Amino acid sequence: MPRGRNALHDALLKSDCERVKELIATGDDLLHCQPDLKGCNPLMLLARDQRFHEEYIWALLARRASVEASAAARSRTRLTAAEYASDFGARSARVVEALRACEEQERRRTVEWRCPECGDVVRARPRLLGYLQRAERGEEKNPLLLRFFAKECNRALLNPWYHMVNNDPSVRKEISESMAMLDALTGALPAFGSDWHIVDLCCGMAVTASIVALEHPGLAVTAVDRREKRYTTHFGRAGVRYVQWDILGVDFLHRLESLVSEVNRPVAILGMHLCGALSLRAIEAFAMLES
Ligand SMILES: C[S@@+](CC[C@H](N)C(=O)[O-])C[C@H]1O[C@@H](n2cnc3c(N)ncnc32)[C@H](O)[C@@H]1O
Known part of the structure; x- marks a missing residue:
């Protein structure tokens, strides 16, 4: 299996319809929801690829407990399954609406963990907080970082709406x-x-x-x-x-x-x-x- 892919990603990317059907029916939550290296989960891959009939999307959506988080996730190119379905897959309005409804429901359920601007799930302890605490313990030697943290105004970057920066590696x-x-x-x-x-x-x-x-x-x-x-x-x-x-x-x-x-x-x-x-x-x- 190529790095970063699970069996379902692999079957989807090879357009192996029989195997996809089998894995949707028998796979576990991880298989159904896991993103690949490009941040695309199986729901996104199905939504954008017209070689798969819409019945596969409905079958995956029927495994509701496991796919709602997938519907609210974004790929590295910052698209959701509903956006792949409407912008790339030219899927029917019914499918796009169902994906949007799942996305909305999941966002409402998990609103307290999400960025108020874009709805991405954000970490309660972003990487930048770890660096700040290291500086406070006197373990940071980089004078530029020390000067950055010494200014109270810069700590605004710890806010959840700066997640693209504060949690960047x-x-x-x-x-x-x-x-x-x-x-x-x-x-x-x-x-x-x-x-x-x-x-x-x-x-x-x-x-x-x-x-x-x-x-x-x-x-x-x-x-x-x-x-x-x-x-x-x-x-x-x-x-x-x-x-x-x-x-x-x-x-x-x-x-x-x-x-x-x-x-x-x-x-x-x-x-x-x-x-x-x-x-x-x-x-x-x-x-x-x-x-
Ligand atoms: C190496 S990054 C530098 C980013 C930032 N200045 C930094 O130092 O972190 C290059 C950036 O240039 C942007 N870029 C590349 N070609 C561009 C162009 N023709 N017009 C505007 N932006 C461009 C890319 O989208 C990317 O965000």
Whole structure:
């Protein structure tokens, strides 16, 4: 069996209808609900793949006790089974509605463990809390992390709506790099303050944009990335505005110029880990704004 797959994922991906039928009828909860390496559980795989007749979806839904959690789960691409069924599987309205109803029911049942923004289940003790406690015990040696935790405002990142950051395996590295970036910003611009506009280009999870917004209330912060908003942290609560732009697109410089004049404040552009053409584009944007 390939790594990260159970027998049902395997049968689904091989379109082995007989085996899928058998495993839905005889399998246990784990088999029915487990996500594969891409975070897709069997309900999602069935919902999106038209080679499987809808009767398979109904059969899996009939195993209700085990599939409601699956209906409310999201894959790595942040889609639910109902979204796969409507957006990719072109499934009937009846199936999509049934999946949505299961999703809603499960979300209501487990609301206290979920992010109030996107409904994802969040950990009561995110990784960032472990790092904070380590710092409080005097075991953290990284000065950037120590400075981050020393500022009360930054502890907002422990809130459940920042789960995409606070439980990310690389949160420690992301925060260290962002703190170093902000040191460079304040070092280069002694006049920098809360009346400025920060534009974080290719923001990724927007850790840098979020920290700068938390540390400087009143600052205008725009995070730019080409990814859809659903992949980004819910940093609206920190006052960060997100724009989905391709910075290599022909209209990027024009859009940036309009945004900057609309906000009408002194502006600083940040761009961390921009490879190749992205860095060149950031330099072009800088030159344009400077002129
Ligand atoms: C290596 S990450 C850097 C993320 C963040 N700045 C950091 O240091 O953690 C690269 C980011 O650039 C974004 N990106 C890549 N090409 C882009 C483009 N043409 N326009 C806008 N964003 C782009 C990706 O979606 C990704 O989020």
